[in-house]
Amino acid sequence: MHAPPPGARVAVPLSLPADLAPPPGGLDVEASGLAMGVTWTLKAVTLPGLGPEVLARTVQGRLDAVVAEMSPWELSSHISAFNRAPAGAWLDLPEGFAQVMTCALEMARLGQGAFDPTIGALTDLWGFGPAGPVEAPPTPELIEAALARAGWERLAFEAQPRRLRQPGGLALDLSGIAKGFGVDQAARALLALGVRHFLLEVGGELRGEGLKPDGLPWWVELERLEGEVEGQSPVVLALCGLSVATSGDYRRYIIHEGRRLAHTLDPRTGRPSERGVACVNVLGPEAMRADAWCTLLSVVGAEEGLALCAAHGIPARFMVHTKKGLEERLSPAFQALLDD
Known part of the structure; x- marks a missing residue:
């Protein structure tokens, strides 16, 4: 996205580093791949010697390492060994x-x-x-x-x-947090290489650092959902030193007797959460914690979730099923980021 669309609400960090400008003569590169059962993409401003092949190997290597440790789909992973x-x-x-x-x-x-x-x-x-x-x-x-x-x-x-x-018979599932950790690990590896300006996306979880080559932020528009109440203007994030994680009932689900049962399970009941949350977006400096907060907030619902966000200063946006359609609920910390 080159610029926020007209009428959009823009969420910007409350503080920015002083030396934020992209490097003179920086190279605008892109890379992509497959990992963790999803696609990943990278846009970056780099210096000579750090082309797309180097950056792709760096990101892919870190994501593959997370899979090798925490994917229950991999029989040789550490999590599979624990579960057995x-x-x-x-x-x-x-x-x-x-x-x-x-x-x-x-x-x-x-x-x-x-x-x-x-x-x-x-x-x-x-x-x-x-x-x-x-x-x-x-x-x-x-x-x-x-x-x-x-x-x-x-x-x-x-x-x-x-x-x-292992207490006996217990099976770990880190799907509500591991992808965010993978984003953090890949981002740290890029920063360690000296790449300070990039936008990394892994299966819908994003991390932005620095600025685009034109000196503007990495603009990310939050997904518009079918059934949103009219008049709700889009929200665009300026990802600079920030991550955003998203959890939605429309991503993975089963249909049974005309009902959509989402993949977000309530560990207290053993059943899909039915708190009326269609989608949650959470911002934070770490994708891992944003990912975990998304999972938690999807389970507890908007009312309890907004109270938790207020108590812990979590910037979160809920899209909630109502009789009128999908309506937005913002935590105080998210509202504070919006540029009015």
Whole structure:
């Protein structure tokens, strides 16, 4: 996007670094690839010697490393090894895995179980995991059995020396946080190369640093959804040192008896969340935390979610199903970013 469309509301960071200008003679490059079951794209301003091939290898390598650690679709991954481990076994974790577990358990405590990284059995049961899709929702008995195997409080995690204990039958699912972590890891690798101006997108999660070659921000328009109430002007983000994560009930779901059951499961009930949230966008300096917040807020709904956002200073935008259509709800921190 070259510029925000007429009438758009623009969300800009409250503070910017002083030395923000793109480098003189910088090269405008693009790269893309496949990882984590999604596509990724990169737009960057770089210096000679850091062309698209180098940047593509850098991003792909970091994303592939996250997959090797945290994808339950990979039988050789660390998460798969943990999920297969016998009761009482301790698994040594790579540094990245330990960082994700630290954040995931913090979010589980904050959300009082509305975010839970231990619902792998439930994810499979509903057809959203490696076991593949299902034709109909599981029975209440199967849901109760899967819930009995889950529970973040059953985990024993030691940040040092980075290890996790399998209590028996528990299956981790980090899909609500790992993609955001992958974005952060790739962004850190680019910054370490000296690439300070880029926009990275991985399956709908974005991270922007610096400016475009023309000296303007990386403009990102939040997705417009079918059924939005008329008169709601579009929102455009100026991503500069910021990430945005999105969770929506329209992305992955099953249809049963005319009802759309979204992939966001409420760990407290074992069923898809039915709090009327069509979409949540969360901004933050870390894509990992923004990703986790999106998952949590989609589960608890707009009313409880806005209270949590107000208490913790989280910039979030909800699109909520109402009788009139999809209506917007903004947290105070998100409203503060809008350029009126």
